[in-house]
Amino acid sequence: CFGCRYCGEIHVGSVGHPFRTCRGMSSDKRKGEHDWGSTFVEAVFLPVEAYHLEDRLGPRIPHDQRFEVPRIPALVELCIQAGLDLPEYPTKRRRKPIVKIGRKEFVDANEDDLPDPEPDKFKEPILEEVSDDEITPPSSPEETAALAEETLKMWETLRNGALRLMKRYSVRVCGYCPEVHIGASGHKARNCGAFKHQQRNGQHGWQAAVLDDLIPPRYVWHMPESGELQKELKIFYGQAPAVVEICIQGGAQVPEKYKATMRLDIGIPSSLKEAEMVV
Ligand SMILES: [Zn+2]
Ligand SMILES: [Zn+2]
Ligand SMILES: [Zn+2]
Structure with missing residues (x-):
């Protein structure tokens, strides 16, 4: 993944994307080109x-x-x-519905007749965040694909x-x-x-x-089969939530519901020449 150093744009791929859509600081000097650098997981999975x-x-x-x-x-x-x-x-947990005593006022129902709540049945500390150096990348293409499938399933769940x-x-x-x-x-x-x-x-x-x-889905460009994005063909390319795109590039199957926004239903021309023939 890449993030632009001047604006919030992110991109999933082995190089940044070529589109001149940067509106960050001094973007006019770069003619709208993004300045790609590394990015954080928070850019992909926006914290709310x-x-x-x-x-x-x-x-x-x-x-x-x-x-x-x-x-x-x-x-x-x-x-x-x-x-x-x-x-x-x-x-605060209520085990009986509240009792309305006015249009907006209510009192709690008397719960004295209920047995004592079972103590701490499901209580466990919140999952600790795993520190970055404890995270290891998958070691083989097979492992990558399995992890991508699993991650995509979790995202949907x-x-x-x-x-x-x-x-x-x-x-x-x-x-x-x-x-x-x-x-x-x-x-x-x-x-x-x-x-x-x-x-x-x-x-x-x-x-x-x-x-x-x-859960904001940050949309990124979907990398076509050809493995490269061409500036001139921008209007043909589709997008996918960043998490989904990462998983797909990792080898996960494309879920049916993303195929339309990813433009997989129309077919992407491989060059401007081919595009002109289609249009
Ligand atoms: Zn990355
Ligand atoms: Zn930018
Ligand atoms: Zn506000």
Whole structure:
């Protein structure tokens, strides 16, 4: 993988891509060409963080508490609210539905008649991040292909699982910036970073989130069979989420649902001459 030193563009392949789409600093000097360097896993798998709620039905987080509430990966917070117990991030569990006593007010149901909850049945510490030097690359093409298949399957499992949880537990996203909130009504921290946010006093504009807000698929160019991208043929090339493209270049089968955006349904001309004949 490569990342441009001047803009956020990333590319999956053995060399950078040739398209002059750079709008980063001094890109006019480079005539729009990207300046490719190394990249981080965070560029491929964008980290999205959200506040961890100690009570998902509790009062909304006020502006002045914005630095006291922990921020954790939004996906982890969604899992916690859906039932995952992590000792570091406790949260209130209700075993009976709440009792409404007004339009917005409620009280917790009396749970005295329930048996004591089983202690710490599923509790285990959150997975530690593996440090970079402990990660070893696959040693053979076969191992690479198997790892690519497995990784792609995990990516799909992750996305499908998150989508199903989002049907039960609300996820909100700001309409002006990428801020995500797990919970029904957003938080009240006035730290919206969007353009023109002053008019709204920095308040986020909460709306229903979609899966891509929670797990952003960073699209990259899909490398055609020919193994090279040609500047003149840009309009023919398709794209795929970076994780998917890495797995495919590693030897995984292309999942049916990505074939259209990858332009695998149309066939890519091998040269400008051939392209002109098609058009
Ligand atoms: Zn790479
Ligand atoms: Zn660039
Ligand atoms: Zn915002």
